[in-house]
Amino acid sequence: MADETRYALVHAYSIREHNNGMEEIENSINFVAELSYIESEELETDIRQVNSAASSLHIVRAVVANRDDLLEEFVNIGNTYLKAQGSYTISFDRGMAEISRKLLNLCASFRSYLEHQETHLKTELGRDSEGWINWRSFIGEVERKNRSYELIYGLRNYIQHVDMPPLAIELFADSPGEVSISVKLKKDKLLARGAQWSAQMRRYINSFDEGISLWRTLDEWNEAFQQIQIRGTELRIRPAGLSAKRILTLRERFGVPTGGQIGIALSPVGPIDGEMKLSLRWIDELAAEDLDELLTETSFC
Numbered sequence: 001m002a003d004e005t006r007y008a009l010v011h012a013y014s015i016r017e018h019n020n021g022m023e024e025i026e027n028s029i030n031f032v033a034e035l036s037y038i039e040s041e042e043l044e045t046d047i048r049q050v051n052s053a054a055s056s057l058h059i060v061r062a063v064v065a066n067r068d069d070l071l072e073e074f075v076n077i078g079n080t081y082l083k084a085q086g087s088y089t090i091s092f093d094r095g096m097a098e099i100s101r102k103l104l105n106l107c108a109s110f111r112s113y114l115e116h117q118e119t120h121l122k123t124e125l126g127r128d129s130e131g132w133i134n135w136r137s138f139i140g141e142v143e144r145k146n147r148s149y150e151l152i153y154g155l156r157n158y159i160q161h162v163d164m165p166p167l168a169i170e171l172f173a174d175s176p177g178e179v180s181i182s183v184k185l186k187k188d189k190l191l192a193r194g195a196q197w198s199a200q201m202r203r204y205i206n207s208f209d210e211g212i213s214l215w216r217t218l219d220e221w222n223e224a225f226q227q228i229q230i231r232g233t234e235l236r237i238r239p240a241g242l243s244a245k246r247i248l249t250l251r252e253r254f255g256v257p258t259g260g261q262i263g264i265a266l267s268p269v270g271p272i273d274g275e276m277k278l279s280l281r282w283i284d285e286l287a288a289e290d291l292d293e294l295l296t297e298t299s300f301c
Contacts, residue, residue, distance in 0.1 A: 007040035009033050009250065010280065013260030029278070032254050035264070043250075043264055046243035047283055052120060053240035054287040057294070059113045060229055066109045067222065070102040074215070078179045081171045099183065100164045103214075107156040110225070114139070114153070117232055124236075131235060138231055147204045148220035151185075151212070154197055162194045168211055184211030241295045247288040261285075 011030045016023060035043065077095040117135075125131040143150055155165060166189030170182040190205050190212075191197070197205065205212065256262055263282040 007035040007037075008265040009035060009043075009254055009256075010263050010265055011256050011260055012263065012280075031265075032256055032262075040264065042246070043283075044281075046246050047264070047281065049240040049243040050247060050284060050288050050291060052124065053237045053244075053291055054284065056117065056120070056232060056236045057291070059109070059116050060232070063106070063109045063113050063225065066102065066106040067218070067225075070099065070106050070218070073098050073102055074181055074183070077169070078171070078181055081173070081179050081181075082177065096167060096169055099169075099214075100167055103155070103165050103167075104159055107152055107159065111153060111156045114228070117228075117236070121235060135231070135235065139228070142224050142227060146220060146224040147201070148217045149224035150198075150201055151204075151217055152221045154201060157196050158190065161196060162192055163189070166190060166192075167214070181215075183214040185214055185217070186211050237291070238295065240291060244288040244291040244295075247283060247285060248292060250283070 009032045011032050013028055013030070015026045015028065017026065018024070073095065076098070080095060121132055121135055125135075143153075159165065166186040168184045168186055172180040172182075187205055187208050187210055191202065250256065250262060251258070261282055262285065263280040265278060265280055
């Protein structure tokens, strides 16, 4: 930003009026206050920090939702089995298809989350920064120690180049009202032609007799996911906490009434050929509020 450019905090809102039984909406933009160069720089930084943290939260929440959807499907299959009193029904095929679909969603969202983190950290920290180098070292260590992490990560490629996850299911009625479920990834299908596994992963897959327990895989993968989520929080979410608080005090500091939306004018304003041309950057107060509430929760990682 250059010192000679004018910046202003603006408040956009709508006024609804009824005239002869018809509703009329008038949109207004109020210039609340001009900002100094230092104020505008600080506000730009706050907006950028909150938006970055919000984008990270959006994707990690998608991973969590897909994980929970998949685990819920295990319960659904168990309930179907109990209702059918142990006999086969077409519902089992549908249940397996749902597990396969939801596993695909989990693999895709998890890989997207990792790639999203890498893209933003490289941009925000720089390729040569200590923070980026530490992140890559951390991810490499997780990968070396947790084969289930690498299996879930690699399944996305398997699905792309070979087929949907190769699953086998077994159900056992241990006692009335109880059922045990075993879902495995088929070893021979995982190693099918076209599967792009590393040499270490091929050895890992080959170490199993017939198949790999999906439940155990998800449990171990979730440990890695939690570790990654904690590290990502420290790098991209917690640093935005102060920015979120400053954004949430803007209305009070500048006397902006509730309702509508606030933003910052990023270019000179004025009448041009009888029209007002305005370049605005909106301030996401909801994202700031969500972030502030999240960081005040003692249970948040």
